């Protein structure tokens with residue numbers, strides 16, 4: 084439903100998935116003066132590297148609810164965003180049976196379509212998998228994966244159709260304020276763009292824009308390696324796997340290939356990098372480790388080989404959860420960043436939450452309390468944490 088919005092002008096910094104989803108949501112809700120400013124190309128940041136996994140499994144209820152609210156968007160857009168509804172499963176060993184039961188019950192309480200499955204059922208779903216060390220699994224039949232770039236461009240197209248302007252090669256040098264109000268932004272070439280609302284959705288780079296205003300947004304850039312493996316034969320649409328036993332995640336890529344990501348975040352501080360200057364291929368040690376874990380889990384691949392590798396960067400706050408909130412006591416200033424490798428699947432709901440905050444001052448969804456995503460939680464020592472954390476995989480869930 085389109086509602087009447089006051090005549091205010093919004094600038095969104097960052098043309099990734101999150102900035103474009105916010106532009107889509109604001110214009111859908113009637114804000115017709117919206118400008119997205121992207122310093123490079125649309126989706127050229129973390130979005131372009133995303134594995135695009137769609138699932139609801141999170142230990143923070145509001146994030147699970149955001150993923151659940153977002154799922155129909157993938158289902159409706161379907162092939163337009165490369166959505167393949169393969170299903171999704173989480174595998175755990177004995178040490179994580181209780182958290183898996185508790186998280187799954189929490190998800191079912193939110194209305195999520197998810198069930199616990201035993202080894203036998205898992206083996207039926209995934210004939211090539213070694214299930215010997217899996218104690219229990221959960222299965223979301225409506226999960227899968229899609230293409231983050233296509234989704235970002237789709238949001239951009241929807242926003243444009245509703246009147247938004249999207250500018251590339253328009254880097255923001257600083258956010259402008261007067262007293263306790265935001266007044267716009269200054270671009271790198273000195274141009275000033277006036278605005279009553281400035282939403283910073285610039286991923287890791289949001290930290291510097293905040294720091295210039297004296298606002299402390301603690302965020303690190305964490306490098307994550309990915310492998311593309313040729314399985315040696317054409318693969319059917321097998322469910323996406325979050326393997327909390329071997330600490331890896333995998334999904335089908337194309338037809339006969341497989342995408343493998345690392346979810347072992349021990350010593351994660353050692354992987355903090357400069358996001359403007361990092362190696363875009365996996366290390367030899369990384370490849371060896373991931374290949375070994377992959378072969379353990381999928382011994383049924385007939386003739387596997389690594390075809391290529393790459394790396395992306397997550398924007399990681401101390402509790403691995405985003406800030407989506409007005410910040411700094413500055414009227415009109417909103418921060419939306421710190422998605423730590425999870426922003427894709429929740430991006431539709433994130434846009435809607437920011438539109439709620441800008442247009443009504445609060446979340447309109449009781450399952451997604453705005454207070455969860457306040458910046459102040461870091462300084463107050465009240466991180467947003469999983470209710471039922473997994474042993475050995477705490478940061479990610």
Ligand SMILES: Cc1cc2nc3c(=O)[nH]c(=O)nc-3n(C[C@H](O)[C@H](O)[C@H](O)COP(=O)(O)OP(=O)(O)OC[C@H]3O[C@@H](n4cnc5c(N)ncnc54)[C@H](O)[C@@H]3O)c2cc1C
Nearest residue numbers: 097099101122128129130133134136255286395426427428
């Ligand atoms: C390797 C990898 C795998 C992932 N896999 C998944 C997954 O399977 N499922 C999932 O849900 N999520 C996943 N994610 C996370 C998800 O893709 C991201 O959270 C999401 O794409 C981030 O979008 P964003 O718009 O916040 O950031 P970005 O895409 O990084 O966009 C920020 C934009 O801001 C621009 N910018 C920066 N500074 C300025 C400035 N001063 N002025 C103007 N523009 C500026 C940048 O150029 C960039 O384009 C993954 C991420 C990575 C890196």
